[in-house]
Amino acid sequence: xxxxVVTIAGPPGSGKSTAGRLTAxxxxxxxxxxxxxxxxxAARRGASLAEFGEYARAHPEVDRELDRAMQxxxxxxxxxxxxxxxxxCRRNGLPVHHIAVTASEExxxxxxxxxxxxxxxxxxxxxxxREAVERERYxxxxxxDLDRDVPDLLVDSTSMPPVAVAExxxxxxxxxxxxxDR
Numbered sequence: 715x716x717x718x719v720v721t722i723a724g725p726p727g728s729g730k731s732t733a734g735r736l737t738a739x740x741x742x743x744x745x746x747x748x749x750x751x752x753x754x755x756a757a758r759r760g761a762s763l764a765e766f767g768e769y770a771r772a773h774p775e776v777d778r779e780l781d782r783a784m785q786x787x788x789x790x791x792x793x794x795x796x797x798x799x800x801x802x803c804r805r806n807g808l809p810v811h812h813i814a815v816t817a818s819e820e821x822x823x824x825x826x827x828x829x830x831x832x833x834x835x836x837x838x839x840x841x842x843x844r845e846a847v848e849r850e851r852y853x854x855x856x857x858x859d860l861d862r863d864v865p866d867l868l869v870d871s872t873s874m875p876p877v878a879v880a881e882x883x884x885x886x887x888x889x890x891x892x893x894x895d896r
Contacts, residue, residue, distance in 0.1 A: 716741055717894065718809035720793040720887055721800035723863075726841050727822030727829075729871040729879055730815040734795040736880035741887060746787050748796025751780050764840060767847045774855050797848060798858055800865060811887050814865035815879060817872040866890070 720743060724730035731747060738745035755776070756766035770776040781802060784794055788803050788810075800812030817825075819841070827837035852858040867886045871879045 715790065716743060716811075716887060716891060717790050718811050718891075719788045719790060719803050720811045720813070720883075721803060722793065722795045722813050722815060722883070723797050723800055723865065724815040725797075725817075725822060726844050727825040727837075728815045728817045729825070729876055731795055732876040733815050733869070733871070733879040733883060734793055736876060737883045737887075738793040740880060740884050741793070743791060743793040745793050745795065746784065748780060748784050748794070748799060751783065755780070764843060767844055771847055771851055774851075777851055777855050797860070798852055798856065801858055801863055802856075811867075811890055812865045813867045813869070813883055813886065814863075815869050815871050815883075817870060821872045 720737070720741070722730045722734040722737070731749060734747070735745055737743070752766070752770075753763060756763055759766065759769075761769065766776075781798070784796055784799055785802055785806060788794060788799070788806070788808055790809070794800075794803075800810055800814075803810035804812065823834060823837045823841050826832065826841050827834050830837065830840070832840065849860055852860060867883065869879050869882050874882075
């Protein structure tokens with residue numbers, strides 16, 4: 715049994731959701747995604763992800779409600795995927811294995827283009843806009859600077875298949891749990 719919340723953060727297209735699902739399955743954790751909640755709310759309102767991101771910029775209650783819902787789920791036995799969930803768990807004094815997955819911007823744009831059926835130029839604009847809007851929202855709403863966040867583990871997925879990314883995370887979590895036992 716994993717005794718801490720496992721969180722996976724990272725920029726759009728980094729592979730955090732894929733790695734999170736694989737990791738959760740391997741460790742027997744329930745997977746919950748802030749991104750999925752955000753996308754579902756955008757769809758419910760008939761907005762694109764970019765449009766809803768802009769709406770959320772002017773309406774802090776969107777982020778606060780989503781993050782409140784995610785933090786209510788923060789307990790051992792769960793893996794939370796989301797840009798700031800690990801930071802919020804730390805702030806809330808919860809035991810957490812805060813992991814970040816990253817990749818080169820070029821690779822992330824390529825992945826987003828394929829996933830969202832966009833041209834590379836469309837994906838580049840979408841990724842850069844989303845990152846800028848999210849950084850601004852997290853700084854304004856929570857005082858979080860993503861550039862200063864130091865995760866417990868950082869995995870660069872640029873040239874790694876998702877299974878290898880998940881294996882690195884699983885190995886880290888299992889070792890961290892063993893170390894905590896000592």
